[in-house]
Amino acid sequence: MFKVLNWHIKDHIGFLEINNPPSNPMDSAFFEEFYWWRTEVVEKEDIKAVIIHGKGRHFSSGAVLDDLLGIIERSHIQDGHTDKISNFLNKNSKIFYSLKDLKIPVIAAIRGVCLGSAFELALCADYIVCGEKAVLGLPETTFGLIPGCTGTYILPKLVKKSLAIELILSGRTFSPIEAKKWGIVHKVTISKEVLNLATDIAKKVSENFEPEFKKLR
């Protein structure tokens, strides 16, 4: 059904795998398929939890910057402003954030790199399980950009504003241990156990799950 996303269900748990190895970048095909999965697929399935993960060693390196910059530049040249392209790209933020509207828990299972838009996607999940060697961060400001896919909205709601400012403006990467201390990551384990642990957690938290739990303050 999908090219860069694999979707399969086992024991009433849906596994959404970003399949563009080795670094599983999020290109325009990813965003199209993710939109399709979210609007037409996931809510029709008989599942009690979703696990999002990357194929192979990494979760995802995030959006493909050259693609994105190219699209924005072309639209800017054509229209003389960025309103149109901004409206179009805003769909990606909305669809990421709409994981919060699902009535079942969403778990991000992270191994390897999870940067930029990929980390923003993970922040939209309700629960994050991380491999101990994972590399997390919102490095956009080091490229002259800001996080553009929910990061500046969600991060200040998960951690105190001072830390959100530091992480976003410095663009520095951080470890799962740090992220756990800050309350962003919930469990850290050895890399090869990440999916197993995420599955165990999916089974456990989906019992008596209250959608209220998904809300941010």
Added chain:
Amino acid sequence: MKQSNIAIWERQGELGILSISNGKENYLNNPDFVSLDKLKKWTSEKGLKGIIIRGVGRNFSAGADIEKLVELAKDHDLLKDKMTEGKKILDFIEDLNIPVIAAINGVCFGGGLEIALACHIRIASKTALFAFPETNHGLIPGLGGSYRIIQLLGNRAKEIVLNGDMHNAERAYEIGLADHISEQKDSFELAIEKLKSLTSDRSIELINYAMQAIRNATLLEKDDALKIETELFCKLAVNVKKDQ
């Protein structure tokens, strides 16, 4: 070097240093420790990317001098005007679209703590001390401090506002009141280092947009905040492409 009321303004390259200077304790005789007009002028200087607020000497600020405050309170209207002005100054600092770091040495009490809370990031020296002693004098923090500290610390803010006790740097860090503890006696060096890591090689536009987007998270509804985030991203993307 420029001065207004008890504040001194200096530039260190792309950064601005606002120092509270009033004797050993840096008492705030009036809530308007700097004139808002001057502060607006300084913070709109060309090329400014970040600000550090500190106290001259060993202390950040011991807050209001209680005797002077009682004296001021005899004229109710004047006190109210001064408090309103003080609030405006702190709101202005909090709403700045460039990062503001409080470099805190020694005592940071009352009005001093109110100033520190209006900053975006707080860096304390090991010997820093924090307190809202207002309740010991039958008062409460009056410049927005009780609101800000509850936003920051939630329930744990009560122990600070209600019992007026002092907290050392270690405890302040534990509860989240201080974001970093400086190994050196003077927290200024670490504050400069941190501020540079947030601003060097970043355009003013980028810094402004990042700060604006982060502030929108608490000010705006989700849909509006996300819409503006994407708009700001697109504007920056056009510039990045131009520079390539």
